[in-house]
Amino acid sequence: MISIQVDQLTKRFGSTVALHQLDLRIDPGELFFLLGPSGCGKTTLLRSLAGFYIPEEGMIRFGDEDVTRLEPHKRNTGMMFQSYALWPHMTVAQNVAFGLEERKVAKPEIKRRVGEALESVRMSTYADRSPNQLSGGQQQRVALARALVIRPRCLLLDEPLSNLDAKLRLEMRTEIRRVCKEFKLTTVYVTHDQKEALSISDRMAILENGHILQVGAPQEVYRRPRRKTVAHFIGETDLIEGKLAALEGESAVVDTAIGRFHGILGDPTEQPAIGSAVTLSIRPECWTLRETAADVNSVPGRIGDSVYLGEVAQYDFVAGPQTLKVYELNPRHLAGSGDGPLHARVEPRDVVVLSG
Numbered sequence: 001m002i003s004i005q006v007d008q009l010t011k012r013f014g015s016t017v018a019l020h021q022l023d024l025r026i027d028p029g030e031l032f033f034l035l036g037p038s039g040c041g042k043t044t045l046l047r048s049l050a051g052f053y054i055p056e057e058g059m060i061r062f063g064d065e066d067v068t069r070l071e072p073h074k075r076n077t078g079m080m081f082q083s084y085a086l087w088p089h090m091t092v093a094q095n096v097a098f099g100l101e102e103r104k105v106a107k108p109e110i111k112r113r114v115g116e117a118l119e120s121v122r123m124s125t126y127a128d129r130s131p132n133q134l135s136g137g138q139q140q141r142v143a144l145a146r147a148l149v150i151r152p153r154c155l156l157l158d159e160p161l162s163n164l165d166a167k168l169r170l171e172m173r174t175e176i177r178r179v180c181k182e183f184k185l186t187t188v189y190v191t192h193d194q195k196e197a198l199s200i201s202d203r204m205a206i207l208e209n210g211h212i213l214q215v216g217a218p219q220e221v222y223r224r225p226r227r228k229t230v231a232h233f234i235g236e237t238d239l240i241e242g243k244l245a246a247l248e249g250e251s252a253v254v255d256t257a258i259g260r261f262h263g264i265l266g267d268p269t270e271q272p273a274i275g276s277a278v279t280l281s282i283r284p285e286c287w288t289l290r291e292t293a294a295d296v297n298s299v300p301g302r303i304g305d306s307v308y309l310g311e312v313a314q315y316d317f318v319a320g321p322q323t324l325k326v327y328e329l330n331p332r333h334l335a336g337s338g339d340g341p342l343h344a345r346v347e348p349r350d351v352v353v354l355s356g
């Protein structure tokens, strides 16, 4: 197991700065995700780790070794990309063996390791098939076996599941986590799919314009986003603009057009000034609907549109000038626009106060 450390990494393409003095440390054996809007620099960072891009400034280390300028094939990384590109004229076993043949590994050793790699992704019985006789999910398993067979120092995955349908994606993401943990591989995983990241990552980084906005475990990033962009990018959220009325440690009081809220600072290291503009981020499932008002964090309003989805009912809750998304888990019945006035209430710990 190795750590991956990135110090002050800058990568430019002409006048575009794809990565700005990026600092990041990924712990040994960690399953680490890179997330962010299109063009934020995820692929550039992954390709720099793989050695396909050489940064203009900064350093990349695998464990204690400086690999910043090392050629890709000398880095010994296992890679799996969006198009898994198995060679159609080779069998599954030959596809997996290829990397070992290139490395001039002895024949009996190749046979043993290919067997082990196919076993680890549960594809042993398909060894003699050609790739076009496999489903998309099975091809992806072979691509994973091909990445694992070289005993890489780390795994680099770029949208590995994006060609699969929804059900297979669910199955394969658990499979990828199982394999990474079994092989104790430090893994960097790029995706657009926040559910993939929330469900299997140890930690994740959210990028924007070549900068890292936040690094943390899924629960930290989801429950305590530090910036509006992060709150907006990960999960659903209600953003409510207001002015900071009081601050004591991490606890903040904010006045908004729909009332006064008590909450917690998203980024306790940045203390906004009293009277400054702030934004509240409240997850739709944190609200509860009641017929009576509560003492704090209680907003009167009416149900607008509603959608029943079995385990959850989704409401548009019209509170004066603001329409909030409110999700009720395990709904007994669906509230409708014909119902009387209600009060949406939220715990202060679920109200995240963000600068700006």
Ligand SMILES: Nc1ncnc2c1ncn2[C@@H]1O[C@H](COP(=O)(O)OP(=O)(O)OP(=O)(O)O)[C@@H](O)[C@H]1O
Pocket: 013, 016, 017, 018, 036, 037, 038, 039, 040, 041, 042, 043, 044, 045, 192
């Ligand atoms: N080979 C290249 N030549 C010129 N500009 C590039 C090149 N590769 C990336 N860029 C630019 O660098 C920035 C970061 O791109 P990158 O591909 O890393 O983003 P991304 O987060 O992976 O996006 P996506 O989610 O769309 O794949 C973008 O502005 C992109 O246009």
